[in-house]
Amino acid sequence: MAEKILVVDDEELIRRTVAKILKKSDFEVFLAADGYEAVAMAKEQTFDMVISDVRMPGIDGVETIRxxxxxxxxxxxxxxxxYASEETPVQALKVGVNDYIFKPFEIDTFxxxxxxxxxxxxxxxxKASLAKRLKENMITVIDTLAxxxxxxxxxxxxxxxxxxxYSCWIAEELTYSPDDLEILMHGGILHDIGKIAVREEVLNKPGRLTAEEYEHIKIxxxxxxxxxxxxNDLDALLPIVLSHHERIDGKGYPHGVAGQDIPRNARIAAIADTFDALTSNRPYRDGMPLEKAIAILESVKGTQLDADMVDIFVKKVRERGIIPVRDAQDLTRVTIS
Ligand SMILES: [Fe+2]
Incomplete structure (x- = not known):
């Protein structure tokens, strides 16, 4: 597809000459006689490139591009x-101009x-479209693993x-960027991925685990x-996966890290994990009602779970309620710009 190039020059002869040269290379060429006209055209349609003279009546070329x-x-x-003035290159650099051509120029140079x-x-x-495809592939890998x-x-x-x-509910209050929210979301989805190595009878055992079974699940x-x-590309999720069973008092696993030394995303995911374990149904018991689960979170604030994050979560979950099972997949569709 031919790129669209907007040529801005107050001299008609130069406009026509430049247009002729560009058309020979099969570009689609649009002409503007001054900066105002060019800006107005850019508001109406998208161009791939603008080539502008600097000195023009009205606004100059640098301001036009800005x-x-x-x-x-x-x-x-x-x-x-x-004009090789000292100011123009500095101003042009500020607005992000890609290149300069000095008049008079040879056609080849142009x-x-x-x-x-x-x-x-x-x-x-x-590159942008490749990065987008890679990201889509990565999301597919994450969904498949989960x-x-x-x-x-x-x-x-x-x-x-x-x-x-649930993790993203907390992060919303902490002004996470869209990219950081996405990391938290995917880390939450994959937090327990290591359980594929846990023996099936331990994983699905109703009731209490023996000491040996508990040690096994801790892997x-x-x-x-x-x-x-x-x-590749999943490095940012590692802290959540590794540290979601650490405790604020340092009595968690696998490393017994304490307080703020536990990565923030892992402290957040730990709350979401605990709350969902309490409120979802198991073969041997029904999920707890909201207030009972909140009371348990409150009782382990500052020992097992991060107190500030629990406060944020409790406020959010009282507003929004427990996520019904059927909605869980939809809620992960966090749109990232
Ligand atoms: Fe876990």
């Missing part, structure tokens, strides 16, 4: 200048500059997704960590 970039931040820009920037533009777009785990333990169906969703954070460590 205003165009306000509505089209991704646009590539080239400045044509006859073509070279345009084509080099078009190649950069295409590469940038290709589903694999839950297939072994049908009574905890949706648990991983609910832990991700899961480390196993999960070792599995995910092998997968």
């Amino acid at each position: 205003q165009i970039k306000e509505v089209q931040p991704e646009i590539y820009s080239i400045i044509i200048t006859g 073509n070279h500059s345009v084509l080099r920037n078009i190649v950069n533009l295409r590469l940038t777009r290709e 589903t694999t785990l839950e297939a072994r333990d049908p009574y905890t169906h949706g648990h991983s997704h609910r832990v991700g969703a 899961h954070p480390t196993v999960g960590y070792n599995i995910l460590k092998q997968i």
